[in-house]
Amino acid sequence: MIEPPPWKREPEQAGNRRGARKRAALWGGRGATGIRAWPGERLAEQAVVIWRRCRSLASQVQLAFNRWLGAKEASSPINRYALHLVVILMAFGVVTVSRIKLPEINVLLPAPTPALESESQASTPLSSRGSYRPIRNTTLLFQAPVPHTTIPEREQTGVITYTVRPNDTLWSISQAFELRVETIAWANPEVEQDPDLLSVGQVLNVLPVDGIYYTVKSGDTVEKLAKTYKTTADKIIGLEFNQLSPPSYTLTIGQKLIVVDGTKPVPKPRAIYYPLQVVGTPPKGAPVGSGRFMWPVVGYWMRGFSSYHYGIDIANAIGTPVYAADDGYVMLAGQDTWGYGLQVIIDHGNGYKTRYAHLSKILVKAGQAVKRGEKIGLVGSTGRSTGPHLHFEIIKGGVRVDPTGYLPR
Numbered sequence: 001m002i003e004p005p006p007w008k009r010e011p012e013q014a015g016n017r018r019g020a021r022k023r024a025a026l027w028g029g030r031g032a033t034g035i036r037a038w039p040g041e042r043l044a045e046q047a048v049v050i051w052r053r054c055r056s057l058a059s060q061v062q063l064a065f066n067r068w069l070g071a072k073e074a075s076s077p078i079n080r081y082a083l084h085l086v087v088i089l090m091a092f093g094v095v096t097v098s099r100i101k102l103p104e105i106n107v108l109l110p111a112p113t114p115a116l117e118s119e120s121q122a123s124t125p126l127s128s129r130g131s132y133r134p135i136r137n138t139t140l141l142f143q144a145p146v147p148h149t150t151i152p153e154r155e156q157t158g159v160i161t162y163t164v165r166p167n168d169t170l171w172s173i174s175q176a177f178e179l180r181v182e183t184i185a186w187a188n189p190e191v192e193q194d195p196d197l198l199s200v201g202q203v204l205n206v207l208p209v210d211g212i213y214y215t216v217k218s219g220d221t222v223e224k225l226a227k228t229y230k231t232t233a234d235k236i237i238g239l240e241f242n243q244l245s246p247p248s249y250t251l252t253i254g255q256k257l258i259v260v261d262g263t264k265p266v267p268k269p270r271a272i273y274y275p276l277q278v279v280g281t282p283p284k285g286a287p288v289g290s291g292r293f294m295w296p297v298v299g300y301w302m303r304g305f306s307s308y309h310y311g312i313d314i315a316n317a318i319g320t321p322v323y324a325a326d327d328g329y330v331m332l333a334g335q336d337t338w339g340y341g342l343q344v345i346i347d348h349g350n351g352y353k354t355r356y357a358h359l360s361k362i363l364v365k366a367g368q369a370v371k372r373g374e375k376i377g378l379v380g381s382t383g384r385s386t387g388p389h390l391h392f393e394i395i396k397g398g399v400r401v402d403p404t405g406y407l408p409r
Contacts, residue, residue, distance in 0.1 A: 054090055156208040158241050159187075159258075164202040167387040169313075171303060173204065180210050185308050186264060187213035192308075199339075199384040208241065212262040216255040229262030236260055276345065276353075279332045280367030287369055289326035289348030293406045294372060296325045296356060297379060297390045305402035311355070311393035312403050318360050318388045320379040324370045325354050325392075325407075333366045340391065341383025344376050357391040358382050 162173060170191065174181045185192045187205040207213055212229055222244065226233040237244050242257050251257070299316030303309055328348035336343050340357035344364060347353050360380025370376060381388045394403045 156206075158208060159213065159256075160206050162204050162206050164198055164200055164204065164386060166200055168198070168200075169303060169386065170198055170308070173206075177206050179207065181306075181308060182263070183207055183210045183212075186211075198386055200386050207258055209239065209258065209260055212259040212264065214257045214259050214262075216251045216253055216257060218253055220251050222249050222251065225257070225259055225262070229259045229264065231259060231262045276332065279334065280330055280365070282329050282347070282349070283367060283369045285369075286329040286349060287327035287371065289328050289350050289352060289372075291326070291348075291350055291352065291406075293325040293354070293394065293403070294323070295407055296354075296392050297322050299379070299390070302389050305404060310400040311391050313389045313391055315387065315389040316379050318378070318380055321375050322356055322359065322377045322379060322390055324372055324374045324376050325394075326352070326372050328354075328370060330364050330366050330368045330370060330376070333362050333364055336383060339384035341385060342377070342380060343383075346370060346376075351397055353395040355391070355393040355395065357393075358385045358389060360388075 156177075162177075164173075170181055170184055174184045177184075184204060184206065187207055190202075191198065191204065205213060211231070214225065214229075222233045222236050226236060236242060236257065236259055237249055239258055239260050244251075295314075297314050297316060297320060299314045299320060302313035302315040304312055322344075324346055326346075326348050328346040330344060331347040331353070332343070332345040334343075335341070336357070340355075342359040342362055343355060343357040344359065344362055345353055345355050356377060358380055359377040360382060361378040362376070363378070364370060364374075364376045379388055379390050385391075392403060393400050394406055395401070
Protein backbone atom coordinates (compact mmCIF):
# COMPACT_ATOMS: atom_id res chain seq x y z
CA MET A 1 0.00 0.00 0.00
CA ILE A 2 1.37 3.43 -0.98
CA GLU A 3 1.80 5.80 1.96
CA PRO A 4 0.16 9.24 1.94
CA PRO A 5 2.09 12.44 1.16
CA PRO A 6 4.12 13.93 4.01
CA TRP A 7 1.70 16.77 4.75
CA LYS A 8 -1.04 14.23 5.59
CA ARG A 9 1.12 12.14 7.97
CA GLU A 10 1.57 12.44 11.68
CA PRO A 11 4.59 14.57 12.72
CA GLU A 12 6.38 11.66 14.37
CA GLN A 13 5.92 9.53 11.25
CA ALA A 14 7.33 12.24 9.00
CA GLY A 15 10.32 12.62 11.26
CA ASN A 16 11.18 8.96 11.37
CA ARG A 17 14.40 8.55 9.33
CA ARG A 18 13.97 4.83 8.71
CA GLY A 19 10.41 5.38 7.48
CA ALA A 20 11.60 8.29 5.34
CA ARG A 21 14.09 6.03 3.60
CA LYS A 22 11.39 3.44 2.92
CA ARG A 23 9.06 6.12 1.61
CA ALA A 24 11.80 7.54 -0.61
CA ALA A 25 12.42 4.09 -2.06
CA LEU A 26 8.68 3.60 -2.58
CA TRP A 27 7.98 6.95 -4.21
CA GLY A 28 11.18 7.00 -6.23
CA GLY A 29 10.96 3.38 -7.35
CA ARG A 30 8.32 1.39 -9.20
CA GLY A 31 4.85 0.57 -7.96
CA ALA A 32 2.83 -2.59 -8.42
CA THR A 33 1.89 -1.63 -11.96
CA GLY A 34 5.51 -1.31 -13.03
CA ILE A 35 5.12 2.44 -13.76
CA ARG A 36 7.59 4.88 -12.20
CA ALA A 37 5.97 7.65 -10.10
CA TRP A 38 5.60 11.06 -11.79
CA PRO A 39 7.87 13.99 -10.77
CA GLY A 40 5.01 15.81 -9.00
CA GLU A 41 4.58 12.98 -6.52
CA ARG A 42 8.30 12.80 -5.76
CA LEU A 43 8.40 16.58 -5.15
CA ALA A 44 5.53 16.28 -2.72
CA GLU A 45 7.56 13.87 -0.63
CA GLN A 46 10.39 16.38 -0.41
CA ALA A 47 8.24 19.44 0.29
CA VAL A 48 8.88 19.37 4.06
CA VAL A 49 12.62 19.00 3.57
CA ILE A 50 12.63 21.94 1.17
CA TRP A 51 10.60 24.05 3.64
CA ARG A 52 13.13 23.40 6.41
CA ARG A 53 16.02 24.25 4.12
CA CYS A 54 14.26 27.44 3.04
CA ARG A 55 13.90 28.53 6.69
CA SER A 56 17.58 27.84 7.30
CA LEU A 57 18.50 29.73 4.15
CA ALA A 58 16.30 32.63 5.21
CA SER A 59 18.12 32.88 8.54
CA GLN A 60 21.48 32.94 6.77
CA VAL A 61 20.28 35.54 4.26
CA GLN A 62 18.90 37.70 7.10
CA LEU A 63 22.21 37.47 8.98
CA ALA A 64 24.17 38.52 5.93
CA PHE A 65 21.65 41.28 5.22
CA ASN A 66 22.02 42.53 8.81
CA ARG A 67 25.76 42.77 8.46
CA TRP A 68 25.43 44.72 5.23
CA LEU A 69 22.81 47.23 6.38
CA GLY A 70 23.93 47.51 9.93
CA ALA A 71 22.23 46.33 13.02
CA LYS A 72 20.04 49.39 13.36
CA GLU A 73 18.54 49.29 9.90
CA ALA A 74 18.27 45.52 9.94
CA SER A 75 16.05 45.63 13.00
CA SER A 76 13.46 47.39 10.92
CA PRO A 77 10.32 45.23 10.67
CA ILE A 78 9.97 46.07 6.96
CA ASN A 79 13.24 44.36 6.00
CA ARG A 80 12.47 41.42 8.24
CA TYR A 81 8.97 40.97 6.76
CA ALA A 82 10.31 41.25 3.20
CA LEU A 83 12.71 38.35 3.75
CA HIS A 84 9.99 36.18 5.28
CA LEU A 85 7.70 36.97 2.34
CA VAL A 86 10.32 35.76 -0.16
CA VAL A 87 10.71 32.49 1.73
CA ILE A 88 6.93 31.98 1.91
CA LEU A 89 6.56 32.56 -1.84
CA MET A 90 9.29 30.02 -2.60
CA ALA A 91 7.64 27.39 -0.40
CA PHE A 92 4.24 28.12 -1.89
CA GLY A 93 5.63 27.56 -5.39
CA VAL A 94 7.14 24.19 -4.44
CA VAL A 95 3.91 22.97 -2.85
CA THR A 96 1.85 24.13 -5.84
CA VAL A 97 4.03 22.20 -8.30
CA SER A 98 3.95 19.10 -6.11
CA ARG A 99 0.14 19.02 -6.16
CA ILE A 100 -0.01 18.83 -9.97
CA LYS A 101 -0.96 15.29 -10.91
CA LEU A 102 -0.38 14.09 -14.45
CA PRO A 103 -2.34 11.14 -15.84
CA GLU A 104 -0.55 7.82 -15.69
CA ILE A 105 0.12 6.37 -19.13
CA ASN A 106 1.33 2.84 -19.49
CA VAL A 107 3.19 2.84 -22.80
CA LEU A 108 3.40 -0.65 -24.26
CA LEU A 109 5.79 -1.13 -27.14
CA PRO A 110 4.62 -3.56 -29.86
CA ALA A 111 6.30 -6.92 -29.95
CA PRO A 112 8.92 -7.23 -32.68
CA THR A 113 7.74 -8.90 -35.86
CA PRO A 114 9.63 -12.13 -36.56
CA ALA A 115 11.57 -12.38 -39.80
CA LEU A 116 9.89 -14.17 -42.69
CA GLU A 117 10.89 -17.73 -43.34
CA SER A 118 12.49 -18.57 -46.65
CA GLU A 119 9.31 -20.34 -47.78
CA SER A 120 7.11 -17.32 -47.18
CA GLN A 121 9.51 -15.01 -48.94
CA ALA A 122 8.70 -16.75 -52.21
CA SER A 123 5.30 -15.03 -52.22
CA THR A 124 6.95 -11.70 -53.04
CA PRO A 125 9.80 -12.64 -55.35
CA LEU A 126 12.26 -10.20 -56.73
CA SER A 127 11.76 -9.30 -60.34
CA SER A 128 14.66 -9.78 -62.71
CA ARG A 129 14.03 -6.22 -63.86
CA GLY A 130 16.42 -4.10 -61.87
CA SER A 131 17.68 -6.89 -59.60
CA TYR A 132 21.10 -7.24 -61.23
CA ARG A 133 24.12 -4.97 -61.50
CA PRO A 134 23.97 -1.46 -62.98
CA ILE A 135 25.52 -1.06 -66.40
CA ARG A 136 29.02 0.48 -66.41
CA ASN A 137 29.07 0.61 -62.60
CA THR A 138 27.24 3.93 -62.62
CA THR A 139 24.94 5.28 -59.93
CA LEU A 140 21.52 3.66 -59.81
CA LEU A 141 19.22 6.14 -61.47
CA PHE A 142 15.83 4.93 -60.31
CA GLN A 143 14.26 2.45 -57.98
CA ALA A 144 13.85 -1.07 -59.23
CA PRO A 145 10.22 -1.66 -60.26
CA VAL A 146 8.07 -3.59 -57.82
CA PRO A 147 7.08 -6.97 -59.27
CA HIS A 148 3.37 -7.68 -59.50
CA THR A 149 3.62 -11.46 -59.85
CA THR A 150 2.01 -13.37 -57.00
CA ILE A 151 1.89 -17.03 -56.04
CA PRO A 152 -1.34 -18.72 -54.88
CA GLU A 153 -1.38 -19.31 -51.12
CA ARG A 154 -2.45 -22.93 -51.53
CA GLU A 155 -0.38 -25.54 -53.32
CA GLN A 156 -0.94 -25.44 -57.07
CA THR A 157 -2.17 -28.77 -58.44
CA GLY A 158 -3.27 -27.84 -61.96
CA VAL A 159 -2.62 -25.48 -64.82
CA ILE A 160 -3.56 -21.87 -64.02
CA THR A 161 -3.46 -18.66 -66.05
CA TYR A 162 -1.55 -15.48 -65.32
CA THR A 163 -2.16 -12.07 -66.89
CA VAL A 164 0.99 -10.12 -67.67
CA ARG A 165 1.25 -6.79 -65.82
CA PRO A 166 3.56 -3.77 -66.15
CA ASN A 167 7.24 -4.51 -65.52
CA ASP A 168 6.76 -8.29 -65.79
CA THR A 169 9.22 -10.33 -67.79
CA LEU A 170 9.27 -13.99 -68.72
CA TRP A 171 12.07 -14.40 -66.19
CA SER A 172 10.33 -12.65 -63.30
CA ILE A 173 7.17 -14.70 -63.87
CA SER A 174 9.09 -17.98 -63.90
CA GLN A 175 10.96 -17.00 -60.72
CA ALA A 176 7.70 -16.07 -59.01
CA PHE A 177 6.21 -19.50 -59.63
CA GLU A 178 9.54 -21.26 -59.04
CA LEU A 179 9.64 -22.69 -62.54
CA ARG A 180 12.19 -22.71 -65.33
CA VAL A 181 11.87 -20.08 -68.02
CA GLU A 182 11.55 -22.86 -70.58
CA THR A 183 8.51 -24.26 -68.74
CA ILE A 184 6.64 -20.96 -69.18
CA ALA A 185 7.75 -20.68 -72.82
CA TRP A 186 6.81 -24.27 -73.72
CA ALA A 187 3.36 -23.87 -72.17
CA ASN A 188 2.61 -20.81 -74.34
CA PRO A 189 3.31 -21.26 -78.08
CA GLU A 190 3.13 -17.52 -78.85
CA VAL A 191 5.81 -16.81 -76.22
CA GLU A 192 7.93 -19.73 -77.38
CA GLN A 193 8.01 -18.30 -80.88
CA ASP A 194 8.63 -14.68 -79.86
CA PRO A 195 9.78 -14.48 -76.20
CA ASP A 196 10.93 -10.88 -76.59
CA LEU A 197 7.46 -9.64 -77.42
CA LEU A 198 5.70 -10.16 -74.10
CA SER A 199 2.95 -7.57 -73.67
CA VAL A 200 0.80 -6.25 -70.82
CA GLY A 201 -2.55 -8.05 -70.68
CA GLN A 202 -1.25 -11.19 -72.34
CA VAL A 203 -2.60 -14.37 -70.69
CA LEU A 204 -0.09 -17.14 -69.98
CA ASN A 205 -0.52 -20.75 -68.91
CA VAL A 206 1.42 -21.64 -65.74
CA LEU A 207 2.13 -25.29 -64.90
CA PRO A 208 2.33 -26.65 -61.35
CA VAL A 209 5.69 -28.33 -62.05
CA ASP A 210 8.53 -28.03 -64.54
CA GLY A 211 7.92 -29.76 -67.83
CA ILE A 212 6.09 -29.49 -71.14
CA TYR A 213 2.39 -28.75 -71.62
CA TYR A 214 1.58 -31.24 -74.32
CA THR A 215 -1.49 -32.03 -76.46
CA VAL A 216 -1.78 -35.75 -77.19
CA LYS A 217 -1.62 -36.73 -80.86
CA SER A 218 -2.38 -39.93 -82.73
CA GLY A 219 0.06 -42.72 -81.90
CA ASP A 220 1.32 -41.18 -78.66
CA THR A 221 1.99 -43.36 -75.62
CA VAL A 222 3.39 -42.57 -72.20
CA GLU A 223 6.60 -44.46 -72.96
CA LYS A 224 7.03 -42.68 -76.29
CA LEU A 225 6.56 -39.22 -74.74
CA ALA A 226 9.00 -40.05 -71.93
CA LYS A 227 11.66 -41.12 -74.44
CA THR A 228 11.08 -38.16 -76.79
CA TYR A 229 11.31 -35.54 -74.05
CA LYS A 230 14.02 -37.24 -71.95
CA THR A 231 12.10 -38.04 -68.79
CA THR A 232 10.55 -41.15 -67.22
CA ALA A 233 7.11 -42.69 -67.62
CA ASP A 234 6.71 -42.89 -63.84
CA LYS A 235 6.91 -39.08 -63.52
CA ILE A 236 4.19 -38.60 -66.14
CA ILE A 237 1.95 -41.26 -64.60
CA GLY A 238 2.53 -40.08 -61.05
CA LEU A 239 1.24 -36.53 -61.63
CA GLU A 240 -2.37 -36.30 -60.45
CA PHE A 241 -3.20 -33.67 -63.08
CA ASN A 242 -2.66 -36.19 -65.92
CA GLN A 243 -5.33 -38.56 -64.53
CA LEU A 244 -3.83 -41.69 -66.07
CA SER A 245 -5.50 -44.90 -64.95
CA PRO A 246 -3.70 -48.24 -64.65
CA PRO A 247 -2.95 -50.65 -66.05
CA SER A 248 -2.93 -49.43 -69.65
CA TYR A 249 -2.56 -45.66 -69.04
CA THR A 250 -4.35 -45.03 -72.32
CA LEU A 251 -4.01 -41.58 -73.89
CA THR A 252 -6.82 -39.79 -75.75
CA ILE A 253 -6.20 -37.64 -78.82
CA GLY A 254 -6.50 -33.97 -77.80
CA GLN A 255 -5.87 -34.73 -74.13
CA LYS A 256 -3.74 -32.18 -72.29
CA LEU A 257 -0.76 -33.68 -70.45
CA ILE A 258 2.17 -32.36 -68.47
CA VAL A 259 5.33 -34.18 -69.41
CA VAL A 260 7.01 -33.78 -66.01
CA ASP A 261 10.68 -32.70 -66.22
CA GLY A 262 10.55 -33.07 -69.98
CA THR A 263 12.84 -30.95 -72.16
CA LYS A 264 12.80 -29.84 -75.77
CA PRO A 265 15.87 -29.40 -77.97
CA VAL A 266 17.41 -25.97 -77.49
CA PRO A 267 16.75 -23.98 -80.67
CA LYS A 268 19.72 -22.66 -82.55
CA PRO A 269 20.12 -18.88 -82.68
CA ARG A 270 17.78 -17.75 -85.43
CA ALA A 271 18.20 -15.04 -87.95
CA ILE A 272 16.35 -11.80 -87.29
CA TYR A 273 12.59 -12.13 -86.98
CA TYR A 274 11.97 -10.89 -90.49
CA PRO A 275 14.15 -9.65 -93.36
CA LEU A 276 15.45 -6.17 -92.66
CA GLN A 277 14.01 -3.61 -94.98
CA VAL A 278 16.74 -1.15 -95.85
CA VAL A 279 15.25 2.33 -95.69
CA GLY A 280 18.36 4.45 -95.97
CA THR A 281 21.27 4.20 -98.39
CA PRO A 282 24.89 4.46 -97.22
CA PRO A 283 26.05 8.08 -97.37
CA LYS A 284 29.25 8.97 -99.21
CA GLY A 285 32.22 8.16 -97.03
CA ALA A 286 30.07 6.42 -94.42
CA PRO A 287 32.21 5.56 -91.39
CA VAL A 288 33.09 1.94 -90.80
CA GLY A 289 32.84 0.49 -87.31
CA SER A 290 35.82 -0.80 -85.38
CA GLY A 291 34.04 -3.91 -84.12
CA ARG A 292 34.57 -2.71 -80.53
CA PHE A 293 31.19 -1.71 -79.17
CA MET A 294 30.30 0.57 -76.24
CA TRP A 295 27.31 0.27 -73.93
CA PRO A 296 24.43 2.05 -75.70
CA VAL A 297 22.71 3.25 -72.51
CA VAL A 298 23.21 3.57 -68.77
CA GLY A 299 20.74 1.68 -66.61
CA TYR A 300 19.83 -1.61 -64.95
CA TRP A 301 20.72 -4.97 -66.40
CA MET A 302 17.31 -6.48 -67.03
CA ARG A 303 17.75 -9.59 -69.17
CA GLY A 304 20.60 -11.27 -70.97
CA PHE A 305 21.00 -13.24 -74.16
CA SER A 306 19.71 -16.81 -74.26
CA SER A 307 18.10 -19.36 -76.53
CA TYR A 308 14.79 -17.59 -75.83
CA HIS A 309 16.03 -14.02 -75.85
CA TYR A 310 18.21 -12.84 -78.73
CA GLY A 311 19.48 -9.61 -77.26
CA ILE A 312 19.91 -7.82 -73.95
CA ASP A 313 17.46 -5.56 -72.14
CA ILE A 314 18.66 -2.54 -70.15
CA ALA A 315 16.01 -0.84 -68.01
CA ASN A 316 15.95 2.87 -67.23
CA ALA A 317 13.53 5.78 -67.04
CA ILE A 318 11.74 6.98 -70.16
CA GLY A 319 13.79 9.71 -71.82
CA THR A 320 17.23 8.37 -70.91
CA PRO A 321 19.64 8.99 -73.84
CA VAL A 322 20.57 6.09 -76.12
CA TYR A 323 23.91 6.20 -77.99
CA ALA A 324 25.31 4.52 -81.10
CA ALA A 325 27.48 1.58 -80.02
CA ASP A 326 29.93 2.06 -82.92
CA ASP A 327 30.49 4.07 -86.10
CA GLY A 328 28.21 3.43 -89.08
CA TYR A 329 25.10 4.73 -90.80
CA VAL A 330 21.40 4.49 -89.99
CA MET A 331 19.86 1.90 -92.30
CA LEU A 332 16.42 1.92 -90.61
CA ALA A 333 14.68 4.36 -88.29
CA GLY A 334 10.98 4.41 -87.57
CA GLN A 335 7.92 2.59 -86.20
CA ASP A 336 8.08 -1.18 -86.35
CA THR A 337 4.88 -3.14 -87.01
CA TRP A 338 6.20 -6.40 -85.55
CA GLY A 339 6.45 -5.34 -81.92
CA TYR A 340 9.74 -3.49 -81.47
CA GLY A 341 7.97 -0.12 -81.48
CA LEU A 342 10.22 2.82 -82.36
CA GLN A 343 13.58 1.36 -83.37
CA VAL A 344 16.88 2.28 -85.00
CA ILE A 345 19.16 -0.15 -86.86
CA ILE A 346 22.73 0.89 -87.63
CA ASP A 347 24.87 -0.80 -90.30
CA HIS A 348 28.50 -0.60 -89.23
CA GLY A 349 29.87 -1.53 -92.67
CA ASN A 350 31.98 -4.43 -91.37
CA GLY A 351 29.42 -7.24 -91.24
CA TYR A 352 27.85 -6.02 -87.99
CA LYS A 353 24.51 -4.33 -87.40
CA THR A 354 22.99 -3.14 -84.12
CA ARG A 355 19.33 -2.73 -83.17
CA TYR A 356 17.94 -0.26 -80.59
CA ALA A 357 14.26 -0.99 -79.89
CA HIS A 358 11.28 0.24 -77.81
CA LEU A 359 12.46 3.87 -78.02
CA SER A 360 10.24 6.75 -76.96
CA LYS A 361 11.83 9.11 -79.50
CA ILE A 362 14.14 8.74 -82.51
CA LEU A 363 16.79 11.46 -82.94
CA VAL A 364 18.32 10.34 -86.26
CA LYS A 365 17.10 9.69 -89.81
CA ALA A 366 17.61 6.79 -92.20
CA GLY A 367 20.72 7.30 -94.33
CA GLN A 368 22.46 9.47 -91.71
CA ALA A 369 26.07 8.78 -90.76
CA VAL A 370 26.64 8.38 -87.01
CA LYS A 371 29.69 8.22 -84.79
CA ARG A 372 30.34 5.99 -81.81
CA GLY A 373 28.73 7.63 -78.75
CA GLU A 374 26.39 9.87 -80.77
CA LYS A 375 22.89 10.26 -79.33
CA ILE A 376 20.38 8.44 -81.56
CA GLY A 377 17.22 8.16 -79.41
CA LEU A 378 15.59 8.03 -75.98
CA VAL A 379 14.58 5.05 -73.84
CA GLY A 380 10.88 4.20 -74.03
CA SER A 381 8.32 1.43 -73.87
CA THR A 382 6.80 1.44 -77.35
CA GLY A 383 5.69 -1.70 -79.18
CA ARG A 384 5.09 -4.89 -77.23
CA SER A 385 6.84 -3.94 -74.02
CA THR A 386 5.91 -4.30 -70.34
CA GLY A 387 8.07 -1.42 -69.07
CA PRO A 388 10.65 1.23 -70.09
CA HIS A 389 13.89 -0.32 -71.31
CA LEU A 390 16.21 -0.59 -74.31
CA HIS A 391 16.30 -3.84 -76.26
CA PHE A 392 19.77 -4.03 -77.82
CA GLU A 393 20.95 -6.56 -80.39
CA ILE A 394 24.18 -7.20 -82.24
CA ILE A 395 23.64 -8.94 -85.59
CA LYS A 396 26.65 -10.62 -87.18
CA GLY A 397 26.20 -11.90 -90.72
CA GLY A 398 22.41 -11.87 -90.37
CA VAL A 399 22.40 -13.87 -87.08
CA ARG A 400 21.95 -12.34 -83.66
CA VAL A 401 24.81 -13.00 -81.27
CA ASP A 402 25.28 -12.43 -77.55
CA PRO A 403 26.15 -8.72 -77.12
CA THR A 404 27.90 -9.29 -73.79
CA GLY A 405 30.78 -10.93 -75.61
CA TYR A 406 31.38 -7.68 -77.54
CA LEU A 407 30.77 -5.06 -74.83
CA PRO A 408 33.37 -3.88 -72.29
CA ARG A 409 33.08 -5.29 -68.77
